[in-house]
Amino acid sequence: MKTTIKILLLAAIVALSYFVIMSVMTPIKFETERAKREKVVIERLMDLRTAEIEFRDQMGRYTTALDTLVDFIKTGKKKMVLKEGTLSDAQLEAGLTEAKAVRIVRSGNQKEIAANGLQNFRRDTTMTDLLGALYNDKYTNESISNLMYIPFTENESFEVELNNNYLSANNIWIPLIEIRAPYKSFLSDVNRQETLNLIDYQRKLEKYEGLKVGSVIEPNNFAGNWE
Numbered sequence: 001m002k003t004t005i006k007i008l009l010l011a012a013i014v015a016l017s018y019f020v021i022m023s024v025m026t027p028i029k030f031e032t033e034r035a036k037r038e039k040v041v042i043e044r045l046m047d048l049r050t051a052e053i054e055f056r057d058q059m060g061r062y063t064t065a066l067d068t069l070v071d072f073i074k075t076g077k078k079k080m081v082l083k084e085g086t087l088s089d090a091q092l093e094a095g096l097t098e099a100k101a102v103r104i105v106r107s108g109n110q111k112e113i114a115a116n117g118l119q120n121f122r123r124d125t126t127m128t129d130l131l132g133a134l135y136n137d138k139y140t141n142e143s144i145s146n147l148m149y150i151p152f153t154e155n156e157s158f159e160v161e162l163n164n165n166y167l168s169a170n171n172i173w174i175p176l177i178e179i180r181a182p183y184k185s186f187l188s189d190v191n192r193q194e195t196l197n198l199i200d201y202q203r204k205l206e207k208y209e210g211l212k213v214g215s216v217i218e219p220n221n222f223a224g225n226w227e
Helices: 003-057 068-075 088-095 098-107 112-115 128-135 141-148 183-187 192-204
Strands: 077-085 121-128 161-166 173-182 210-214
Touching: 003 068, 003 088, 003 128, 003 141, 003 173, 003 183, 003 192, 003 210, 077 128, 088 192, 098 112, 098 121, 121 128, 173 183, 183 192, 183 210
Parallel strands: none
Antiparallel strands: 077 121, 161 173, 173 210
16 A cells, blocks of 8 residues: 555656646747747748838839739839949039939030049949849749748738828828738647737737737838837
């Protein structure tokens, strides 16, 4: 009987020790994985922000249709200025500006170009593929479609919301946009309970339960809630 009791006590101690260790390690593991995943999601949100800003600059509006945004990046063009040479302090003090220097060089007047020291000054405008202009070699025509989806999910799209009815203090209509990635989408498979705890904590702080860029409440310069 004493032997049986000793075995049961030992088993209870081992089990208790296991649960104590797990109660400590589980949150640590969750936070480690959360930090790793948030870094990837933030990078994707920043890339989406870049695309939306370019879309607005060219089209005059934002878009909630992420497939439209991806097609725009795949097929679009961007005006690029190829720069060669800079204006010296002496040239600037003499009243020479970038715009004036460009006009002189484009005139082809070699005497005036030499007089202003612009022999090595060039500003050429060219059209280039939008995909490369925005992201260099980060995405290909095939992988850019991933821009629509929240990382670590089964092709779950980012949430996008527009507010085209915001009126500034100067009575100017300003389009607002918000792109969101909720914690439940990219963290629940790590640990459901820890994710629920995190969501509950954010709600108590009256903060969004995830990562996002922009705001549909008021202008915030398209900032991320981690910035």
